[in-house]
Amino acid sequence: MNEEKDNPLSGEESLKLINEMIGKAKQSYVSKGIASIVWGVLIVVCSLLTWAQVQYKFELGFDVWLLVFIAVIPQIFFSIKEKKQKTFVGHDEITMRYVWTTFGICIFILSFYSYKVYGNNTASLFMMMYGVPTFITGGIFKFKPMILGGLICWGLSVGSLYTPLATDMLFMAACGLFAWLIPGIILWNKYKKNQACNV
Amino acid sequence: MQHEDFSPHDSLKVIQSMLEKTREDFSRDDFYFLVWGWVTFIGCTGQFVLKNLLNSPKHPLVWWIVLPAVAFTIYHSIKEEKKSRVKTYISESMKYLWIGMGISYFVLSMILSKTGWGNTVFPFYILLYGLGTFVSGCFIRFRPLVIGGICAWALAIGSVFLDYDYQMLAAAAAILISYIVPAYMLRSKIKSVTA
Numbered sequence: 001m002n003e004e005k006d007n008p009l010s011g012e013e014s015l016k017l018i019n020e021m022i023g024k025a026k027q028s029y030v031s032k033g034i035a036s037i038v039w040g041v042l043i044v045v046c047s048l049l050t051w052a053q054v055q056y057k058f059e060l061g062f063d064v065w066l067l068v069f070i071a072v073i074p075q076i077f078f079s080i081k082e083k084k085q086k087t088f089v090g091h092d093e094i095t096m097r098y099v100w101t102t103f104g105i106c107i108f109i110l111s112f113y114s115y116k117v118y119g120n121n122t123a124s125l126f127m128m129m130y131g132v133p134t135f136i137t138g139g140i141f142k143f144k145p146m147i148l149g150g151l152i153c154w155g156l157s158v159g160s161l162y163t164p165l166a167t168d169m170l171f172m173a174a175c176g177l178f179a180w181l182i183p184g185i186i187l188w189n190k191y192k193k194n195q196a197c198n199v
Numbered sequence: 200m201q202h203e204d205f206s207p208h209d210s211l212k213v214i215q216s217m218l219e220k221t222r223e224d225f226s227r228d229d230f231y232f233l234v235w236g237w238v239t240f241i242g243c244t245g246q247f248v249l250k251n252l253l254n255s256p257k258h259p260l261v262w263w264i265v266l267p268a269v270a271f272t273i274y275h276s277i278k279e280e281k282k283s284r285v286k287t288y289i290s291e292s293m294k295y296l297w298i299g300m301g302i303s304y305f306v307l308s309m310i311l312s313k314t315g316w317g318n319t320v321f322p323f324y325i326l327l328y329g330l331g332t333f334v335s336g337c338f339i340r341f342r343p344l345v346i347g348g349i350c351a352w353a354l355a356i357g358s359v360f361l362d363y364d365y366q367m368l369a370a371a372a373a374i375l376i377s378y379i380v381p382a383y384m385l386r387s388k389i390k391s392v393t394a
Binding site for chain 1: 288291292294295296298299300302303306307309310313314322323326329330333334337338348352355356359
């Protein structure tokens with residue numbers, strides 16, 4: 001053990017080590033895509049339920065967007081569990097933590113604005129905000145589906161300025177689909193393939 | 200050079216130097232922070248003075264100051280792009296962060312001009328100021344930017360309770376705390392390190 005510790009690494013080996021660290025971090029956080037799938041499904045379902053309520057004039061009796069808060073609980077549980085199991089946290093993962101924590105704070109502040117001042121007509125602002133972390137994540141990991149997802153969110157945000165609330169909700173569902181659900185499924189499939197190759 | 204051996208400690212030093220390099224690059228790019236910081240600060244305070252002290256109905260025109268800043272930014276970034284610089288993981292992350300922020304500012308401007316929330320625009324902008332600076336500060340591990348971002352968010356929440364006129368001043372304060380002051384602090388830090 002000690003011998004291994006004291007052995008100097010060649011430049012090539014050091015780079016390999018750094019690459020492995022990056023690879024590990026990617027596998028543990030991004031490659032799985034579970035969080036992305038959960039949030040994608042949630043946004044699609046909440047948006048479609050809101051759309052159905054507006055379109056067919058009925059009420060579910062509760063605010064469907066509260067489901068988002070319920071989904072936060074298993075998310076926190078799994079991330080704590082994963083954190084305990086880990087011995088190493090990559091720089092990528094830390095970066096992503098900053099980006100998505102910031103996104104969470106901004107969504108919280110936007111919800112506050114929505115509740116306090118602007119009423120229900122804030123779908124465009126939420127879609128704009130969805131684009132930010134998605135685009136940054138896609139860019140950092142050179143993952144095109146997420147870059148595209150971010151751009152789609154911004155495009156739909158602008159588009160929603162010219163459509164009624166019901167259609168805005170369909171746009172919102174499309175944001176969840178393109179920004180998170182589809183990229184999440186692609187990541188999950190890649191992760192499964194990698195696992196199969198490693199067995 | 201390629202055959203030189205270096206210990207894990209040296210490898211960590213390489214990573215550390217990458218972080219320093221990005222800070223240095225960022226400090227060189229604090230030009231953007233300072234240009235946009237000062238332009239926005241002048242816009243906010245200028246509009247406040249025109250509207251409240253000079254009673255000018257044309258107070259929003261002060262924001263035309265943004266146009267030369269855009270032209271200057273494009274010119275400067277094209278010029279800088281031609282210079283070859285070492286690309287690090289953090290500098291690439293910063294690049295995508297600020298491209299994303301630029302697009303968001305543009306989309307937000309479109310949303311606010313279309314929705315007619317002309318009297319309540321500033322809280323949204325302050326929110327985005329906080330986003331950009333907080334994440335930048337975390338990326339390059341520079342605390343004044345992180346604190347600036349948190350202060351901007353506090354102002355973003357507080358400004359909702361203020362009249363439009365005072366929202367302008369809140370935006371000016373947010374820019375001062377989250378852009379201008381941290382940019383000067385980073386510049387002096389880099390200068391003292393390199394000296």
